[in-house]
Amino acid sequence: MKITKILNAVMMTAAITFGGGAVYAQQSGGSLVFLVQPEPPTMAGYVSTSGPIGLLGPKIYDGLFDYDNDGKMIPVLAESVDMSEDGKTVTFNLRKGVTWHDGEPFTSADVQFTIMDVLKKVHPRGPNSFKEVSSIDTPDAHTVVLNLDNPAPYMLRALSAYESPMVPKHLLEGEDIKSAKLANNPVGTGPFKFTEWKKGQYIRLDKNESYWKEGRPYIDRIVGRFIPDASTRASAMEKGEVLYAAYNAVSNVEAVRLNKEKDNISITTDGYSMINPMALIEFNTKEGPFTDAVVRRAISTAIDRQFMLDTIFFGYGNPATSALSSNFAATGLHAKMPHYPANGDVAAANKMLDDAGYKKDSDGVRMKAMFDLIPYGEDWKRGGQYIQQVLGEIGIQVELRYEDVPTWLKRIYHNYDFEMNLNYFYQLADPVLGVHRHYGTNMIRKGTHFVNSSRYSNAGLDALLGAGMKEPNAESRSAIYLEIQNILARDMPVVNLFELEFLTVYNTKLKGAYGSAMGAYSSFGDAYLEE
Amino acid sequence: MNRPNKILHYVARRLMQGIPIILAIVVMNFFLLNLAEGDAVDVLAGEAGSATPEYMEKMRAKFGLDQPLPVQLAVYLKNVVQLDLGYSFRHEMPVHELIFDRFGATLLLMTSTIIIAVGFGILLGLLAAVNLNTWKDALISVFALITYATPLFWVGLMMIIVFSIKNDWFPTSGMENSAAFYEGFDRVKDIAHHLVLPTITLSLFYLALYTRMMRASMLEQYGQDYVVTARAKGLSERRITFVHVLRNALLPVVTMAGVQVGALIGGSVIVESVFAWPGLGMLAFESLFARDLNLLLGIFLLSSVLVVAVNLVVDVIYCILDPRIEVN
Numbered sequence: 001m002k003i004t005k006i007l008n009a010v011m012m013t014a015a016i017t018f019g020g021g022a023v024y025a026q027q028s029g030g031s032l033v034f035l036v037q038p039e040p041p042t043m044a045g046y047v048s049t050s051g052p053i054g055l056l057g058p059k060i061y062d063g064l065f066d067y068d069n070d071g072k073m074i075p076v077l078a079e080s081v082d083m084s085e086d087g088k089t090v091t092f093n094l095r096k097g098v099t100w101h102d103g104e105p106f107t108s109a110d111v112q113f114t115i116m117d118v119l120k121k122v123h124p125r126g127p128n129s130f131k132e133v134s135s136i137d138t139p140d141a142h143t144v145v146l147n148l149d150n151p152a153p154y155m156l157r158a159l160s161a162y163e164s165p166m167v168p169k170h171l172l173e174g175e176d177i178k179s180a181k182l183a184n185n186p187v188g189t190g191p192f193k194f195t196e197w198k199k200g201q202y203i204r205l206d207k208n209e210s211y212w213k214e215g216r217p218y219i220d221r222i223v224g225r226f227i228p229d230a231s232t233r234a235s236a237m238e239k240g241e242v243l244y245a246a247y248n249a250v251s252n253v254e255a256v257r258l259n260k261e262k263d264n265i266s267i268t269t270d271g272y273s274m275i276n277p278m279a280l281i282e283f284n285t286k287e288g289p290f291t292d293a294v295v296r297r298a299i300s301t302a303i304d305r306q307f308m309l310d311t312i313f314f315g316y317g318n319p320a321t322s323a324l325s326s327n328f329a330a331t332g333l334h335a336k337m338p339h340y341p342a343n344g345d346v347a348a349a350n351k352m353l354d355d356a357g358y359k360k361d362s363d364g365v366r367m368k369a370m371f372d373l374i375p376y377g378e379d380w381k382r383g384g385q386y387i388q389q390v391l392g393e394i395g396i397q398v399e400l401r402y403e404d405v406p407t408w409l410k411r412i413y414h415n416y417d418f419e420m421n422l423n424y425f426y427q428l429a430d431p432v433l434g435v436h437r438h439y440g441t442n443m444i445r446k447g448t449h450f451v452n453s454s455r456y457s458n459a460g461l462d463a464l465l466g467a468g469m470k471e472p473n474a475e476s477r478s479a480i481y482l483e484i485q486n487i488l489a490r491d492m493p494v495v496n497l498f499e500l501e502f503l504t505v506y507n508t509k510l511k512g513a514y515g516s517a518m519g520a521y522s523s524f525g526d527a528y529l530e531e
Numbered sequence: 532m533n534r535p536n537k538i539l540h541y542v543a544r545r546l547m548q549g550i551p552i553i554l555a556i557v558v559m560n561f562f563l564l565n566l567a568e569g570d571a572v573d574v575l576a577g578e579a580g581s582a583t584p585e586y587m588e589k590m591r592a593k594f595g596l597d598q599p600l601p602v603q604l605a606v607y608l609k610n611v612v613q614l615d616l617g618y619s620f621r622h623e624m625p626v627h628e629l630i631f632d633r634f635g636a637t638l639l640l641m642t643s644t645i646i647i648a649v650g651f652g653i654l655l656g657l658l659a660a661v662n663l664n665t666w667k668d669a670l671i672s673v674f675a676l677i678t679y680a681t682p683l684f685w686v687g688l689m690m691i692i693v694f695s696i697k698n699d700w701f702p703t704s705g706m707e708n709s710a711a712f713y714e715g716f717d718r719v720k721d722i723a724h725h726l727v728l729p730t731i732t733l734s735l736f737y738l739a740l741y742t743r744m745m746r747a748s749m750l751e752q753y754g755q756d757y758v759v760t761a762r763a764k765g766l767s768e769r770r771i772t773f774v775h776v777l778r779n780a781l782l783p784v785v786t787m788a789g790v791q792v793g794a795l796i797g798g799s800v801i802v803e804s805v806f807a808w809p810g811l812g813m814l815a816f817e818s819l820f821a822r823d824l825n826l827l828l829g830i831f832l833l834s835s836v837l838v839v840a841v842n843l844v845v846d847v848i849y850c851i852l853d854p855r856i857e858v859n
Contacts, residue, residue: 031710041575041621041821050578122586124576179593183623199622199632200809202709223709227807229684235691235703241710406569406822409577447584449577 028218030529032510034244035233036224039200044183045165046118049125051247054521056224058161059205060101061188064092064111065159067274067429067517071330073156074516076523077106077166077189078144087151087472094142098212100168101193108138113169115146122177129158129433151472157429160274161190162521191217191525201226211525218512218528230254238262243507243529246271246520250505252314252379264508269316269501271519276325276427276434277500279317279383281420282412285454285493288419289367289396296492297339298352302394303387304344305498312382316503320496323488324435324481325427327499332478333431337489340496349394358395366395372412372421373402383497384422413449424500425450431481432469438494440465456493538847545846549839556835557611557828561604564824570596571621571822594620607828616829621821626829630811634833636706637810639722640729640802641795647734649788652741653781659742660749661772671742679739687732687805694728701728704807729806733799737791741784748780755779782852789845793838 036052045057064078073081078092098106116136119126132152137145158164166189171182186194189212192205205222225242227233234254236242250258258265281299283290290296305319318326319342321334328334358366371391373384384400391398398420403411411417428434437443441462443452464484471477488494504520506513509530516522572590591597595606610617616626659671678686695703702708706725713721752758753776761771800812811830818826849856 033710039817041578042623048575048578178590179620179623198809199629200636200813201706201807204709204712221710225705225709225807227704228804228813229704229807231688232691232704232805232807235688235696239696239699239703241703241705403568404820405577406573406820407567409573410569414573445584447587449573 026218026512026528027530028528029220030531031221031223032219032244032524032527032529033202033223033225033242035237035242035246035249036203036226037233037245037247037249038228039226042183043186043194043197043203044178045162046114046167047122047124047178047183049123049162052224054162055246056203056205057165057186058190058518058521058523059192059222060186060190060194061161061165061167062190062523063159063161063164063166065156066522067157067160068515069270069273069517071273071429071517073159076161077111078159081156083156087153088148090146090148090155092144092146094144095212096142098189099210100170100189101187101208102168102171104168104170105141106166106168106189107141108144109141110166110169111144112136112138113173114164114166118167118172118177119164123164125158125428125433126164128437129155129164150470152469153472153477154430154432154469157274158433160518160521161523162518163274163429191523192222213525216525217523218526219524222524234258237265237505237507240264240507243510244504244513244520245506246504247502250503252316252503255503255505256314258505266506266508268504268506268514270514271504271517271522272502273327274429274517275502275519275521276327276429277424277502278320278325278427279422279424279497279500280320281387281495281497282418282423282453283420283493283495284416284418285456286416289369290419292356293491294352294356295358295367295396296495297490298349298356298394299391299396300339300492300495301341301352302344302346302349302390303495303497304342304390306342307344308383308386309498312379312386313498313500316501317498318501319498322485323439323494323496324431324485325499327427328431328481331430332474333481335482335485337485339489339492344390346390346393353394360395364395365397368397368399369419371398371400372408372418373400374421374423375402375405375408380422387422409449412453413451414447416446416453416455418453421453431484436465436469439488452493454493456491458487458491461487538850542843542847545843549836549843552839553832553835554608557608557832558604560828560831561607561824562600564827565600567822569822571824572596574821575621590620607825611832616832617825619818619823619826621818621823621826626826629814629826630829630833633809633811633814636808637795637812639726640733640799640808640810641792643726643730644733644737644795645788645792647730648737649741649784651734652738653745653784655738655742656745656784657749657772657777659746660753663750668746672746675739675742678735679743681735683732683736683799683801684805686735687729687802690728690732691805701725704805706807706809729802729808732806733802741787744787745780745784748783749776752776752780778852782849785845785848785852789841789848792841793834 036055038052040050040052043053043056045053045061062077064076066074066076068074077095077098079095080093082091094108100106115130115133120130132148132150133146134149135147139145168187171187172180191208191211193208195206196204203224207217207220211217227236230251233245234250237245237250238258255267259267283296285291309315309317321340322337324334326334353366360366371384371388374380381402388398388400412421425438426434437451439452439456439461441457444455444457445451461484464480468477468480468484471480511528511530513524513527515526571594572587576587595603607617619626619629622629655671659668662668691703694700702725707718707721758771758776761775800816802808803810803813815827815830
């Protein structure tokens with residue numbers, strides 16, 4: 001399997017660079033002000049994958065690769081990657097002549113340090129992404145050899161600047177990485193340098209004049225503005241004070257209105273395929289009314305996913321059809337499963353519960369439960385209200401509970417003091433990275449957020465997850481994941497609702513910012529403003 | 532003792548009394564805030580997407596959150612006595628830096644609001660009282676009632692729509708133009724330009740309050756015996772109003788303004804949120820949801836110190852406005 005020289009990707013970039021140049025005249029200069037919501041706590045993208053950090057970090061730090069909208073790898077700090085026959089040795093050939101913003105050269109030692117001492121140790125997802133990496137050799141300053149215990153094909157999907165930013169060894173070595181000064185004074189190799197952070201107002205980044213890519217970036221300055229009020233964010237977009245807003249920083253209702261009313265404002269759902277957000281309900285499978293899989297299947301059957309999407313999320317999204325997102329279909333890892341109707345079937349759900357012996361009392365109630373809602377805004381409250389209504393129709397009376405973020409996190413992931421919980425998870429670029437954490441027995445971790453809160457444990461499934469992780473052959477891998485999806489459609493510790501589509505709202509004078517699958521979490525090195 | 536000396540003595544004693552009050556406030560705030568479920572580590576880890584329990588334990592140990600509450604309180608009090616407000620682990624910055632970063636913006640908004648609200652409030656109240664039961668009085672009263680009853684956030688949003696989007700007169704939000712980054716005098720002009728809408732929005736609410744208060748207070752004073760005496764003495768109505776009645780009528784307004792300066796220092800979450808004004812109110816609001824208790828306690832401490840100080844200043848102003856009021 002010695003082949004993976006990413007020539008196609010190089011060609012692709014070349015096409016974007018030169019081909020694009022022939023048609024449009026990229027203009028240099030200008031300030032790009034965009035919305036960052038909410039204000040991030042720090043800029044340490046190597047410690048936290050929090051959304052607002054993702055909006056800024058990749059402008060400052062580069063990854064080894066980026067991904068285009070078809071999922072092809074675009075070389076960034078690595079010019080190419082080779083994988084050995086057995087998949088256990090991965091070699092990166094690094095770009096030469098790259099320097100950090102403070103002038104120090106970027107070398108293989110930085111990559112080694114980043115992966116072994118930062119990502120594998122303190123990054124929230126890094127320990128999974130680089131789980132199999134046992135050691136790293138640096139034969140010369142521009143070659144990095146990763147030695148793996150087992151093949152880890154998914155690792156190559158986690159090399160973007162957002163997921164695995166490359167950080168400077170000379171500024172972090174010997175420091176406590178989580179509290180190092182770098183968190184508030186980032187120094188990367190990316191197209192923009194950190195200049196100033198006015199708390200409560202903005203973060204300002206200025207052009208990196210010695211960026212490795214000739215003629216880039218085009219834009220002189222990027223400013224991430226913080227505006228707490230949603231209506232004001234929409235007004236600032238409408239007025240042209242900000243030019244770009246991703247991850248629903250401008251709400252769907254306003255985005256659709258602006259797109260319709262203003263000639264210079266457009267919307268897109270591109271740029272989220274590597275994030276892959278999935279709305280879902282987590283059930284407590286250990287205690288309470290939902291220990292029986294039949295009830296969970298009935299709930300999945302009753303919910304009208306398309307209705308929820310159309311009425312609450314303006315139609316942006318697709319009904320879930322399995323435990324895995326249909327975005328994995330490209331790699332053959334997705335299959336449509338039973339009990340995942342797009343349009344709910346209340347009669348069938350009632351019959352399932354009747355057959356299982358759950359009798360309705362004189363008020364038509366079979367069981368009562370508390371329903372927790374993710375405290376991330378009004379849309380989720382409305383979603384909860386719809387589900388409350390439809391569950392009433394099948395004799396499950398639920399009461400809604402909406403708390404603040406810390407209380408909710410503690411309840412679901414530490415105290416397990418819940419019965420069902422509306423939530424969404426990022427399934428990321430591969431099931432190993434985003435989905436395994438939800439179902440594996442080893443992911444029942446008290447106090448760790450966004451893992452297996454259902455406390456569902458199935459030795460058969462664990463074995464399949466383990467096999468899926470290591471299987472290098474695409475066909476065998478898709479067979480394994482078919483079996484996984486079958487088990488999860490039967491047991492349903494989690495009911496997936498729909499694949500969310502976030503909206504990016506942008507002013508049409510901003511061009512060239514849409515070539516990366518990472519969307520808003522990309523570098524904006526190729527973006528330019530057309531005045 | 533002569534009068535200035537007496538006042539100084541009084542101020543010193545009140546300051547001494549203020550210290551235990553402030554300490555009591557700190558202790559109460561500490562326990563109240565710790566009643567909330569979840570801590571800063573939960574929030575940070577939740578935002579990060581995922582974190583191992585070992586990592587979270589390490590963070591708790593680093594933040595000192597693994598200690599029993601009384602120990603945490605003792606450490607905090609020890610720091611406060613040494614004028615050290617502690618460290619915000621969320622922002623990776625000392626609390627006093629974070630607060631003073633935002634204090635300027637709050638002070639600017641607060642001062643301009645108080646000046647406009649108290650100034651125009653006194654003026655309108657006076658006008659209404661002098662023109663009692665005429666159309667002017669009715670107009671002012673209706674205006675005060677409407678502005679007092681309208682929710683702030685709605686006024687703010689309407690201001691943005693009317694004066695920023697429909698008419699391009701003012702920027703929608705923020706404290707300065709973050710595309711241009713002006714310097715020197717241009718920056719002052721730019722900030723003043725950004726200050727207009729939030730100030731008007733916040734002032735309208737308080738303006739109504741002062742107008743109504745001033746009007747009532749004037750009317751009350753008009754009924755006093757000394758006004759009758761003054762009239763009997765043959766003073767002009769003008770002189771009675773401006774020299775005698777006005778001065779006495781100001782007392783309750785000053786009291787009210789004093790109380791509100793304290794409240795305004797805490798910032799106005801709504802106006803700051805609508806106009807993205809980087810004041811202390813939003814900082815406090817955000818730190819509550821982030822369970823950044825050190826920062827929150829720091830803001831509360833600052834507010835309580837200022838409330839104590841402002842109350843003292845108001846008492847002293849009393850003596851100056853009304854020589855009959857004795858300090859003791």
